[in-house]
Amino acid sequence: MNTKSSIGSQSGEGLLHRKSRGGGDPLEEVLKKALQRPRIFVNREVMRSDYVPEKLPHRDEHIRRLGEILSPALSLSKPSNVFIYGKTGTGKTAVVRYVFKRFQEVVAGEDLPVAFAYVNCRIAGTEYRVLAELCESIGVKVPFTGLAKAEVFARLRRGLKEKGVLLVACFDEIDALVKSYGDNLLYELSRINEGMEGCGLTMIGTSNDLHFKDYLDPRVLSSLSEEELVFHPYTAIELVDILSERARLAFREGAVPQEIINLCAALAASEHGDARRAIDLLRVAAEVAERNGDEVVEERHVRIAQNIIERGRIFEAISTLPLHSKLILVSMLLLTRGNVLSPVSGMIYQTYKEVCRQIGIEPLTDRRVSSLISELDMLGVVKSELVNMGRHGRTRRIILLTPPDEIEEAIRGDELLSPLLDYKPSAAR
DNA sequence: CCTCCACAGGAAGCGCAGGAGT
């Protein structure tokens, strides 16, 4: 093998010429690829998820509306708070970032005391970190833990006042924050402007949960949704435009035919019109083609990409799970293998305890395991269903949504857990 | 008709780590 490739690289050109006249040289393909290096991508950046495009097809109206709402900021008066609804991949984040970017350019040019902050509440995770990120955005330093929330809040307020800054903050996926912590922080933030002149805070909240309003206190709701914007899912035709625009910038001309764009758009449209998915799909398909050494993206690349994305999602989800969640999954896997296809929580807990004993780990309580199962349910790794079995009590019947071999694949990479794959739990004997 | 199973899932609180202020 080694010899072959070194010979090839030395006399590649000659061989290639001979080959182009036809013949069964096994090296021909390899050499051709190595020499030509067909490039599909011209600009990879464009296909990344955090890229803010210059053009956002089919969102002109939303951009204009948001711009109008925020425009008072440029004359240093506080704009209204805005609430934005729309499912994932409908362009909420892209529109906000785009408008922020354009405003920021103006603000920088005119040297105005206006700051823009973008906080993803799901990633920030806690009220503290959301506050901390707001502070950072106006240049107030806070430690990542250790301070009382009230103290961080006071620093934010003081920072805004002393610097005379008007802060426009976008709380992306704000529902994640409110569901875990309630709307207290939003209430406090909505009142931060009291007694402030020429500075303060404007909030833009985005949510993909249309019922999110139900969680809010009426006072918070009225303050937060002074203005509202709704983003509808993209249709397949709109997705085609979005993809075409990105493809034009990202790929070598002719590398991605129109029908491939149409296919990606159609596949994504059948799943809630999610633009992010459509872009990911096209990007991965192009990467597959490039790795294959093909010059043009074809349907088979898209099919492979679909598979890769799906597998990657599962693998990622499982391998980043905390230890005990993995142990629960392993327990379920072992039960499935023993033909217990939809175990109830009690049986899973028993198996889980056995499995813990096997590797010398102290098991958690059933209560905790129950919560972890709920988390797995929310992640979509398993599906649980409440069932009443009369005399035999009330329990949850849990079904693995992930194909067992994919779980196995993810577990096999784990030194501690992989030996468990050969264990037979008593319930499955 | 009533009981009672086998849990679900809420509430409270504990211990720890990390940090600020004094």
Added chain:
DNA sequence: ACTCCTGCGCTTCCTGTGGAGG
């Protein structure tokens, strides 16, 4: 050095529950 604060993962304690079987 000490007190006070937070988030986080967890336990303990608790109340609620639909229907098979007595």
